[in-house]
Amino acid sequence: MKIGDIRELLDAELLCGEDMLDHDVYAACCSDMMSDVLAFVKDQGVLLTGLVNPQVIRTASMMDMVCIVFVRNKAPSEEMIELARDCGIAVMRSASRAFEASGILYYAGLGREVEDV
Amino acid sequence: MSETIKLHYDVDGENFESAGQASHSVKKSLRQLGMSPDVIRKVAIAMYEGEINMVIHANGGVADVEVGDDDITIILKDQGPGIPNIELAMQEGYSTAKDNIRALGFGAGMGLPNMKKYTDDMKIDTVIGVGTTITMKVNI
Numbered sequence: 486m487k488i489g490d491i492r493e494l495l496d497a498e499l500l501c502g503e504d505m506l507d508h509d510v511y512a513a514c515c516s517d518m519m520s521d522v523l524a525f526v527k528d529q530g531v532l533l534t535g536l537v538n539p540q541v542i543r544t545a546s547m548m549d550m551v552c553i554v555f556v557r558n559k560a561p562s563e564e565m566i567e568l569a570r571d572c573g574i575a576v577m578r579s580a581s582r583a584f585e586a587s588g589i590l591y592y593a594g595l596g597r598e599v600e601d602v
Numbered sequence: 603m604s605e606t607i608k609l610h611y612d613v614d615g616e617n618f619e620s621a622g623q624a625s626h627s628v629k630k631s632l633r634q635l636g637m638s639p640d641v642i643r644k645v646a647i648a649m650y651e652g653e654i655n656m657v658i659h660a661n662g663g664v665a666d667v668e669v670g671d672d673d674i675t676i677i678l679k680d681q682g683p684g685i686p687n688i689e690l691a692m693q694e695g696y697s698t699a700k701d702n703i704r705a706l707g708f709g710a711g712m713g714l715p716n717m718k719k720y721t722d723d724m725k726i727d728t729v730i731g732v733g734t735t736i737t738m739k740v741n742i
Contacts, residue, residue, distance in 0.1 A: 520710030523647055524694075524719075536707045540654070543622035544707075547629070547646045549639070572626075 486510055486595045488552050488575050491531065494589050495579035497554060501566050502575025508551055512596040515587045519544040526550075531595070533586055539565050546572040556583045607635070607669040613653055613678075615662025618706060624665045625650035635669065637742065644740045645674050648720040651713045652678040652736055658703050659683070660734065673722070676738045684730040692718065 489506035492499055499506075510530035516522050517536040522544050526532075531552045532545050537559045545553050553569065555561060555578040561569075569576045579586055591597065609631060611624035629646040637645075649665065656663045660682020668675040685691050692714050699709025718724045721738040728734040 517707060518704075518710050519707035520712045520716075523651060524710070524712040524716045538706055539619050540622060540707060543626060543650065547622075547625065547643070547650045549643060 486590075486593065488531075490593070491552065491554065491590060491595075492577055494593055495554060495577070495581050495586050497577035497579035500561065500576040500578060501570045502552070502573075502577075505551065505573075505575040508575070510552060510595065513587070513590055515583050517583075522548060529596075531590075533583055533590075535559055535583055537561055537565070539568060541565070542568045542572060542574065542576075545569075545574055551575060552577070554579055554586060556581055556586050607631075609667040609669075611665040611667075613656050613662045613665055613680075615657050615660065615680075618657055621654050621657040622650050625653050628667050632669070632674070637669075637674075641674070641740060641742055644720045645676065648717045648724075648738050648740070649676050649678070651717045651720075652676070652738070654708055655713050656680045656682070658699055658708060663733075671742070673742055674740045676721075676740075677735065678738075679733065679735045681733040684732060684734055685726065685728040686730060688726055688728065 488508050512529040513531035514526045514529045515533040517534055519540055526548055530550055532550050533554045535556050542565050552575045558580045614620055625646050632642045660680035663680030666677040690696055694715045695711040697709045697711035703709040722741045723739040725737045
């Protein structure tokens with residue numbers, strides 16, 4: 486799945502990372518607990534979260550994630566978007582709730598590449 | 603590489619929002635040095651967890667990183683309250699972080715275990731009321 490597909494599926498507003506829409510991603514993680522993201526995530530390119538502070542961007546960057554989706558229309562600050570740009574991370578926000586957004590992406594095949602999609 | 607590269611950072615304990623700046627900078631430097639993505643990731647995650655801990659528990663401190671031929675050493679030093687029970691602190695899920703820290707997405711009790719997980723060697727020197735020094739090594 487491409488980052489551009491995520492934007493379409495979640496009817497999301499892209500806040501930065503226009504040049505990354507063709508980037509392929511294979512898995513995602515949904516959490517408001519950055520501690521857990523740092524502890525349990527492995528090779529998951531997308532982070533869905535309702536938490537809004539600069540540590541979300543830093544956590545994603547440390548984990549080499551390439552896309553962050555803020556759910557429930559949460560709005561990151563300009564500083565956060567600038568930091569994401571600097572880290573090479575696409576950021577978008579969607580009105581979907583976390584459970585709903587995760588379900589939509591999972592149903593569309595994200596994280597299920599090895600299964601029968 | 604024949605000589606050790608040394609990096610030094612002050613970690614501001616007053617500002618949670620800026621926590622992680624040192625790790626971010628180290629990650630960039632290691633990338634510029636042409637380190638493998640796996641090594642960069644291990645160093646970045648372990649140092650970031652340590653940096654967050656320093657801000658949450660110890661009012662900041664200093665971070666030193668030494669890049670040698672065979673390994674990268676990360677030394678995090680604070681003058682915080684110290685760790686009363688290291689064995690307990692190393693248990694996954696154990697945390698003394700307050701609710702306001704949890705609301706920011708941290709304090710799940712995974713910091714120290716995660717630092718150990720991502721490094722090849724980790725040593726904790728702590729004295730109650732004096733401070734804590736954590737030394738971590740990642741093999742190149």
